[in-house]
Amino acid sequence: MKLSAELRAFEARIGHRFARPELLVRALTHGSVSSTTRADNQRLEFLGDRVLGLVMAEALLLDDKKATEGQLAPRFNALVRKEACAEVAREVDLGSVLKLGRSEMLSGGRRKQALLGDAMEAVIAAVYRDGGFEPAREMILRLWGRRIQSVEEDARDPKTALQEWAQARRLAPPKYVELGRSGPDHAPVFTIAARLDNGEEAEATAGSKRQAEQAAAKALLNRLESA
Structure with a gap:
């Protein structure tokens, strides 16, 4: 599968070139435009959430070796919650390449926090399945980097x-x-x-x-x- 110039530009923004481009396409396909021959990103979203959680847990442990579980838990929640994923999605302009049905587009789906957060998790899973854990980990740390250092102990929902x-x-x-x-x-x-x-x-x-x-x-x- 050959990716469009728009998707190649998105690859550059997230820092990963796909060997299996179909994974990226699926990660960006919302349920409103899926079909029997076109899978949506829900299963990838499920996986991406877990990959993100593992990377964030490890990063927080390494960032503060003296923090207790009680201190780490709210920091972790702040970094993996849907709002944080949506913020990162906006920074890499994920909304511009999200594939949506007509009704979702008309209702502003490209700007919706839930859709952006879900798609960002799906992209994480796509990178994980395409290249393995290390490329996914590197991308997450790069995109979330400043948040990990600045997240506060009381950063809870x-x-x-x-x-x-x-x-x-x-x-x-x-x-x-x-x-x-x-x-x-x-x-x-x-x-x-x-x-x-x-x-x-x-x-x-x-x-x-x-x-x-x-x-x-x-x-x-x-x-x-x-x-």
Whole structure:
């Protein structure tokens, strides 16, 4: 298979030249455009998530040889979560080469955090299957490099941080309540409230329940910590 000039340029951005170009094509194929003869990237995404996790765990151990498991865990979560993968995807302009169905393209799929994060994990798996662990490891460390050095001990996702805030004050875990849903089926918008037993709550709206929950938790945590 011969890659287009656009995909060759993407190879240069991630720093890996594929011996099996079909792996890259599959990694960039979203389910909205797959068919019986055109596989999507979901299985590669599953594998890439595990490869990324192993590389990040090893990198964090080497970066701070005195850190405890309790210190390493939130750093690890910050580096492998979907938001971090999507940030890296944006830096290498993955969205411009993502293969999407018409409905996803019209709803801004090339900019969606979930799609970009999933595709970045799939690309990691494609590199792993194409060249083995070392090329995948080298690419991940190169693309995530500055994040590994700068990640903070308390870099945990907002839902986890809010739950820990509540537990420290002997409150029940936060509850997340869907207040509303709008937009078409292919591009829904959710409004979620994060609530605590003490009556505190905050709302947020996003293109997925997970993102809305994270945003609501962050808004509530910011309010509580600034009070």
